[in-house]
Amino acid sequence: MKKKFGNLRYFVIFFFIVGVVGCILARLFYLQVLKHNFYVAMAQDQHGFNEQIVPQRGEIFIQEKNDIWHPLAISRNYQTVFLVPKEVLDKNEVARALAPLVQIPEEKILEKLQKPGDPYEPLKSKLDDKVAQQIQDLKLAGVYLTGEQWRWYPQDTLACHALGFVGINDNQRQGQYGLEGYYEKELAGNSGFLKSEKDALGQWLLFNDYNLAPAQDGDNIYLTLDQNIQYIIEQKLKAVLEKWKATEGCAIVMDPKTGAVRAMAAFPNFNPNEYNKVGNINVFLNPCTQKVYEPGSVFKPVTMAAGLDTNKITPETTYVDTGSVKIGGYTINNAHNLSYGLSSMTKVLEKSINTGAIYVQRSIGADIFKNYVEAFGFGEPLGVDLAGEASGSLYNIGQNHEVNFATASFGQGISVTSLQMADAIAAIANNGKLMKPYFVEKIVQSDGKEIKTQPQVLRQVVSPLAASELTAMLVSTVRNGYDKIKVKNYFVAGKTGTAQIPNADKPGYSDQTIHSFAGYAPAYNPKFLIYLQMEKPQGIEFASDSLAPVFSDLTQYLLNYYEIPPEQ
Amino acid sequence: MTYYKTHPNSELSIPKRGKIALSLTIIFVLVGLSVFYLMQVNNLVAKNFELHAFQKTLQQSQDKIQSLTVSLTQTRSLNNLEQAAKDLNLVIIEKANYLKITPGFFALSE
Numbered sequence A: 001m002k003k004k005f006g007n008l009r010y011f012v013i014f015f016f017i018v019g020v021v022g023c024i025l026a027r028l029f030y031l032q033v034l035k036h037n038f039y040v041a042m043a044q045d046q047h048g049f050n051e052q053i054v055p056q057r058g059e060i061f062i063q064e065k066n067d068i069w070h071p072l073a074i075s076r077n078y079q080t081v082f083l084v085p086k087e088v089l090d091k092n093e094v095a096r097a098l099a100p101l102v103q104i105p106e107e108k109i110l111e112k113l114q115k116p117g118d119p120y121e122p123l124k125s126k127l128d129d130k131v132a133q134q135i136q137d138l139k140l141a142g143v144y145l146t147g148e149q150w151r152w153y154p155q156d157t158l159a160c161h162a163l164g165f166v167g168i169n170d171n172q173r174q175g176q177y178g179l180e181g182y183y184e185k186e187l188a189g190n191s192g193f194l195k196s197e198k199d200a201l202g203q204w205l206l207f208n209d210y211n212l213a214p215a216q217d218g219d220n221i222y223l224t225l226d227q228n229i230q231y232i233i234e235q236k237l238k239a240v241l242e243k244w245k246a247t248e249g250c251a252i253v254m255d256p257k258t259g260a261v262r263a264m265a266a267f268p269n270f271n272p273n274e275y276n277k278v279g280n281i282n283v284f285l286n287p288c289t290q291k292v293y294e295p296g297s298v299f300k301p302v303t304m305a306a307g308l309d310t311n312k313i314t315p316e317t318t319y320v321d322t323g324s325v326k327i328g329g330y331t332i333n334n335a336h337n338l339s340y341g342l343s344s345m346t347k348v349l350e351k352s353i354n355t356g357a358i359y360v361q362r363s364i365g366a367d368i369f370k371n372y373v374e375a376f377g378f379g380e381p382l383g384v385d386l387a388g389e390a391s392g393s394l395y396n397i398g399q400n401h402e403v404n405f406a407t408a409s410f411g412q413g414i415s416v417t418s419l420q421m422a423d424a425i426a427a428i429a430n431n432g433k434l435m436k437p438y439f440v441e442k443i444v445q446s447d448g449k450e451i452k453t454q455p456q457v458l459r460q461v462v463s464p465l466a467a468s469e470l471t472a473m474l475v476s477t478v479r480n481g482y483d484k485i486k487v488k489n490y491f492v493a494g495k496t497g498t499a500q501i502p503n504a505d506k507p508g509y510s511d512q513t514i515h516s517f518a519g520y521a522p523a524y525n526p527k528f529l530i531y532l533q534m535e536k537p538q539g540i541e542f543a544s545d546s547l548a549p550v551f552s553d554l555t556q557y558l559l560n561y562y563e564i565p566p567e568q
Numbered sequence B: 001m002t003y004y005k006t007h008p009n010s011e012l013s014i015p016k017r018g019k020i021a022l023s024l025t026i027i028f029v030l031v032g033l034s035v036f037y038l039m040q041v042n043n044l045v046a047k048n049f050e051l052h053a054f055q056k057t058l059q060q061s062q063d064k065i066q067s068l069t070v071s072l073t074q075t076r077s078l079n080n081l082e083q084a085a086k087d088l089n090l091v092i093i094e095k096a097n098y099l100k101i102t103p104g105f106f107a108l109s110e
Helices: A002-034 A036-047 A091-102 A106-113 A129-138 A178-182 A184-188 A227-243 A272-277 A296-309 A345-351 A354-364 A366-375 A402-409 A418-429 A464-481 A548-561 B014-075 B078-087
Strands: A048-053 A060-064 A068-083 A121-127 A143-152 A165-169 A172-176 A192-198 A211-213 A220-226 A248-254 A261-267 A318-321 A324-327 A330-333 A341-344 A433-435 A440-444 A450-452 A457-460 A493-502 A509-521 A528-535
Touching (some): A068 A091, A091 A106, A129 A143, A165 A178, A220 A227, A227 A548, A296 A354, A296 A418, A354 A402, A418 A509, A493 A548
Antiparallel strands (some): A048 A192, A060 A068, A248 A528, A433 A457, A493 A509
């Protein structure tokens, strides 16, 4: 009996120990095998340091004469104030003290403080340094400041459409519109990381093995834009738009020999520092490159260039203008139904005679005319380095209706961007060579490597002889056609356009117009081209009255700015 | 037959003495390595602290540079310059006279 119980005790103890050991092993298996990843991650979190290194976004610089550069877009540290409501001792006092500094009503701050146990409530970002210091001096419990980098545009609205801005997309900061959007990859740089141990305070400790991949900062971009020209052109454009109560307008200054854009202005504009305050996002669209319009008579030099290049006309070629042309069932008239009788091609440009443009188009034929229009860069993007460039439309002259070709010859029935129109006129100024417009003079990478943009010839559209003959005709146009251009002692070439705006809801055209002006100087060795455009001006009929004086002022300014001595 | 009492030290045979020497050497080497290890760890920790301090200084300097850049940029901004030009009654050049230089003529200084 005794032996029997003795064995039982032995077995009980044995199975008890086996059970306990089994439980321990099972628990160890659970912790070390099944939950392996979880505990490794927890341990890593406790003593490991794994952080992404954010690269510095590249800066954008604008130039002025003599290779002087000024920042146009840089990254700047701002203070952000946030609350930890559970640490706030006197909610009313905190709300009362902060309200005037952050300019948020007391009630709203109190609302944020009411959530019990809330560990984080952001209050206001991009604080002024002075305000941040004042908040810090208050030493309020539960009120903290933290540094945060934001894009800063020191010149506010200057060149805003060309620049674009850095906005938030999918919780990521990203360049949008303009140069910020186009050069996002170059400006953003590449993130790095640091994987190491950390000390009791949570700071990295470069102990044992650590893994460091440094961040690659974004490239710095140096623009072809000149800040003085940009500023003056914005001032002049704004003034003329206000004067004639126009809804929208844009202006471009470029170097016709290289395609470098020296200024690009548009209104209505916006402040990229406060892009989130803009109600209508259409304001972000660049009217010079992202909106299309029917150019009107400013297009006539393109038709004339085709006529001269094919030798179908010369500047002295004449025809008899009767004031209108009948094509199919349509009658096309000159402006104000005027007729000029026997007219030379030079006179066609001077008086902006529609029937003259039709005469040239018919002389060269539909297919050849279309080829020239395409060769001048219309109907497809020019490839400028701005986000979202529009292509315009040559749909009407693809339909093979004679009347469409006739109206296209004086710039109606086709749509173009202002930049396309400016570049086409620049090709005439540049001995018939169409250049690719560009905004970036050089890119300097984070390692100091410099990449300079080389001007690019897209194609030779017309012969140098045809271009030079046309320039002489355009000089004559300025001298004899526009009495409001008063640039003495220089040869200046130019042409206006006053285009009708098509109805939005029905066929035909409204009474509203788009005024434009393209001109360059000195005409036979051009240093700059100016293109101006204004939409729906009120109380003025022709661009020769509205935009010619602005062109005149800008031309005089640029001749002085570039120190170009008189030619005559 | 004559017997001599040996010296107590001489009781250790040569191989035994060698073992002790080896043990002592190992102990010294281990102690030495430990000390060296501690020194290196201490050095590394000190370097880490130094690195943190340098990083802090760098950050402060960068903040200062940025602050100066911001201030300079604001001062040189076109809006600011325009205001300054107005205050000083400056005007835009409207007419420039260019000197004609005749080839072959130049001034000589004494």
